[in-house]
Amino acid sequence: MFRQTLFRRAASLFVEARAELPSACAAPSPCRRLYSIQAQEDSIAKLPGIDASKLSIAKSTTPKKLVSPQELVFGRTFTDHMLSIEWTASEGWLPPRITPYQNLSLDPATCVFHYAFECFEGMKAYKNSQGQIRLFRPDKNMARFNKSSARIALPTFEPQPLIDLISQFASMEARFIPDMRGYSLYLRPTMIGTQRTLGVGPPGSALLYVIACPVGPYYPTGFKAVSLEATDYAVRAWPGGVGDKKLGANYAPCIVPQLEAAKRGFHQNLWLFGEEEYVTEVGTMNFFVAIKDKETGKKELLTAPLDGTILEGVTRDSILELARERLVPEGWVISEKKFTMQDLASAADEGRLIEAFGAGTAAVVSPVRKISWKGRMVECGLREDQEAGEIAGKMKAWIEAIQYGDEDHRWSYKI
Amino acid sequence: MFRQTLFRRAASLFVEARAELPSACAAPSPCRRLYSIQAQEDSIAKLPGIDASKLSIAKSTTPKKLVSPQELVFGRTFTDHMLSIEWTASEGWLPPRITPYQNLSLDPATCVFHYAFECFEGMKAYKNSQGQIRLFRPDKNMARFNKSSARIALPTFEPQPLIDLISQFASMEARFIPDMRGYSLYLRPTMIGTQRTLGVGPPGSALLYVIACPVGPYYPTGFKAVSLEATDYAVRAWPGGVGDKKLGANYAPCIVPQLEAAKRGFHQNLWLFGEEEYVTEVGTMNFFVAIKDKETGKKELLTAPLDGTILEGVTRDSILELARERLVPEGWVISEKKFTMQDLASAADEGRLIEAFGAGTAAVVSPVRKISWKGRMVECGLREDQEAGEIAGKMKAWIEAIQYGDEDHRWSYKI
Numbered sequence A, B: 001m002f003r004q005t006l007f008r009r010a011a012s013l014f015v016e017a018r019a020e021l022p023s024a025c026a027a028p029s030p031c032r033r034l035y036s037i038q039a040q041e042d043s044i045a046k047l048p049g050i051d052a053s054k055l056s057i058a059k060s061t062t063p064k065k066l067v068s069p070q071e072l073v074f075g076r077t078f079t080d081h082m083l084s085i086e087w088t089a090s091e092g093w094l095p096p097r098i099t100p101y102q103n104l105s106l107d108p109a110t111c112v113f114h115y116a117f118e119c120f121e122g123m124k125a126y127k128n129s130q131g132q133i134r135l136f137r138p139d140k141n142m143a144r145f146n147k148s149s150a151r152i153a154l155p156t157f158e159p160q161p162l163i164d165l166i167s168q169f170a171s172m173e174a175r176f177i178p179d180m181r182g183y184s185l186y187l188r189p190t191m192i193g194t195q196r197t198l199g200v201g202p203p204g205s206a207l208l209y210v211i212a213c214p215v216g217p218y219y220p221t222g223f224k225a226v227s228l229e230a231t232d233y234a235v236r237a238w239p240g241g242v243g244d245k246k247l248g249a250n251y252a253p254c255i256v257p258q259l260e261a262a263k264r265g266f267h268q269n270l271w272l273f274g275e276e277e278y279v280t281e282v283g284t285m286n287f288f289v290a291i292k293d294k295e296t297g298k299k300e301l302l303t304a305p306l307d308g309t310i311l312e313g314v315t316r317d318s319i320l321e322l323a324r325e326r327l328v329p330e331g332w333v334i335s336e337k338k339f340t341m342q343d344l345a346s347a348a349d350e351g352r353l354i355e356a357f358g359a360g361t362a363a364v365v366s367p368v369r370k371i372s373w374k375g376r377m378v379e380c381g382l383r384e385d386q387e388a389g390e391i392a393g394k395m396k397a398w399i400e401a402i403q404y405g406d407e408d409h410r411w412s413y414k415i
Helices: A002-015 A111-115 A138-151 A159-172 A252-263 A314-326 A341-349 A390-403 B002-015 B111-115 B138-151 B159-172 B252-263 B314-326 B341-349 B390-403
Strands: A081-088 A097-100 A104-106 A118-120 A123-127 A133-136 A184-193 A205-215 A226-231 A268-273 A278-282 A285-292 A299-303 A333-336 A353-360 A364-373 A376-379 A412-414 B081-088 B097-100 B104-106 B118-120 B123-127 B133-136 B184-193 B205-215 B226-231 B268-273 B278-282 B285-292 B299-303 B333-336 B353-360 B364-373 B376-379 B412-414
Touching (some): A226 A252, A252 B138, A314 A333, A314 A364, B133 B390, B138 B314, B159 B184, B252 B268, B341 B353
Parallel strands (some): B299 B333
Antiparallel strands (some): A081 A097, A123 A184, A133 A412, B278 B285
16 A cells, blocks of 8 residues: 555656556556566466457558669658557557558657657568568567567567568568569568657557668678767767667767768767777667787687677677687687777787678678777778778678578578 | 768768758758857858748637646646647748647658657746736746757757747637646647658758646645655766757656656656766756755755756756855855765765755656665655655745746746
8 A cells, every 4th residue: 555655646746647547557566567578477468469360451552663773762762551550558469450651640749759759670571583581580679679668668579470460561562672682671660659648657558560661782882881980979878778779769869979970071970988988889880890819819800798788789699690600610709898999999000900890780781991089090901992801791791691591591581 | 072972971871861861961061950059150040940920820610628627637638729830951940830739640750750859848838817827937948949959960949939939829728727826838849850761860850849738736735745766777867978958868768767666666766877876866857955064064955067967957947046046145055066875865864964855847846755775765854744845845935936927037938
């Protein structure tokens, strides 16, 4: 009773709009669903999960004209349909729907507009020359999507039904996927809070939707190495923060620093952290560097560890696993550990910096030519006529071979 | 040329969807509008600003029934109309519109849903018994709104035209404002990015809108002191981050810690920062504490300084100014400086902690009874039968007297 009273006072005094929350979120244990990942015995687990068998499909009667592959711009041209699944705290996940691609109609008080109740994923469907469509490690995207949503009090879900639904959706949109190497269908699962009140509290309703856009190769004419500005005046992520989750909240604050870097002629920010100037991420990608160890002379592939400030990239994980399998036998050391901008600069000065690259779903890898840091330029191992190092090239080839099904691999998910 | 080439490569390689950005955002100085606050000579300043004289009004033909004052819930009941102003990077601010309150219809790829391009303000319109309506320091809200929007690459604006428009809007909705002490019309200016692409870049279009809801007194039956959980496992804000701006991004990540605190019987989080455990804010409010100095015995009113991790609260600023004017003559010392949870605990142990309270637009002040910290309870100076300290009570009375016009004051803005 004590707790219940206290929580009711919290609701009325601070949170203010809880009154509209469904009873599933009532005191004394507010919104048990948050902990459904850990606690499956939880009563909320009895609410309906995502049920792929209940999918309804309303086909578009005005199919779009295909954009020619050469004219595709990332994130601009969408397919005919979208997948939507509503959730409410009292009813759980409602039946999934595939409908014509259409606007969302939302009350201006909806919490996604005010408090950034939003998270997303980025994944791709690949078509090979025989027309076979594949996803790449969709289980990793679903796991991260659940972690992101739970962190901002949005609902979680069983991964497989959503993978099944995304597969059906991608199959329906197959005509939009060019069957050429480098092309794919970018899939954007998104979850938003849809509660229509201004009180700051856990959303009592949400919408999960997936939209899709055909995309061309990141490097249509081959790799192009980029230059970075080491950024310390703006800090992307912090221990105890949410920088390891794929939340909308992590993106808008990075745009002004990105524009500042562009103004000075750099493609992206290299996010440093702390007085030590630890190297964390580049733009919206994870960051890898290959160096020769000062003492042993051994070649080492390095990336920052998952300490809560680094996005858990699917490409990052794939590169690490492939490197451990295929580079270690060649004598490489593979490390997830903290390293500083000074470490990079010293390695460059001493001729030990072999190469550096970003890693993410969009580009697979993005080679780095140089980094501006404290008034100097740190060269990252590329010759002037060279746009990518050996490891970046190998990783791109290895991962794309799996993505397009040249190599039969457990990461490739046939739909 | 060098920069232009580089930026174009940045656009195509990383930012990906810049192609849709209007030409105002082209290289080599992307989106000058960002800096329009500092640089009025900027070319972008020539784009149309907000023009209150161009307001069009479409009145609702289905006026809502008033909710009885006793049944008002914060942020749940809205008025008949809303104010909207669209912006595009090529056209600037378009003519303002007051329309019936209605849903927003947005493409599912709109950047507000993916990257949290959103910021807001919270302010109130007060009606006295003669029917006169007043705002409270709207210039402060406008200044902060501009800082928030600029930080996430959304457009800025001249404050006065928006204050005029908000005044007109509030006047139109006058029937919704109860003319009783403690009641008011909560106004929620909101700005969202509306560009319809998935590329991560500055939005080429935005929507500023204002909605309004009548609200009752925060403490209908008098003050109710709250209890807090000192929170270190989750970090609200950090140096180089955006915790001092009123961005949506700062809110969703705080809900799970809030639910965790509620589960243990506490109303809100007291956000600590760093190994030193500096006291920063409480829930979504600034935090004040009154202590007796150990050496001098002087009474001191303390709050954390605006070091980039603290929201620049209008109520915080008002309390500081009133305290300097009215408490200093009584022998008080007023300080904006860092203090730690240990400082508070020591003051409590030594009988020097006089009182503590949160401060924000919703409650004006919210007295604090106790703080749970490292397995102990820090009592904040209230007797068991007491719900507010002297300073909290005085501040609430002083500020409300200005808000409702009992006292003629430059902070009160008659509309």
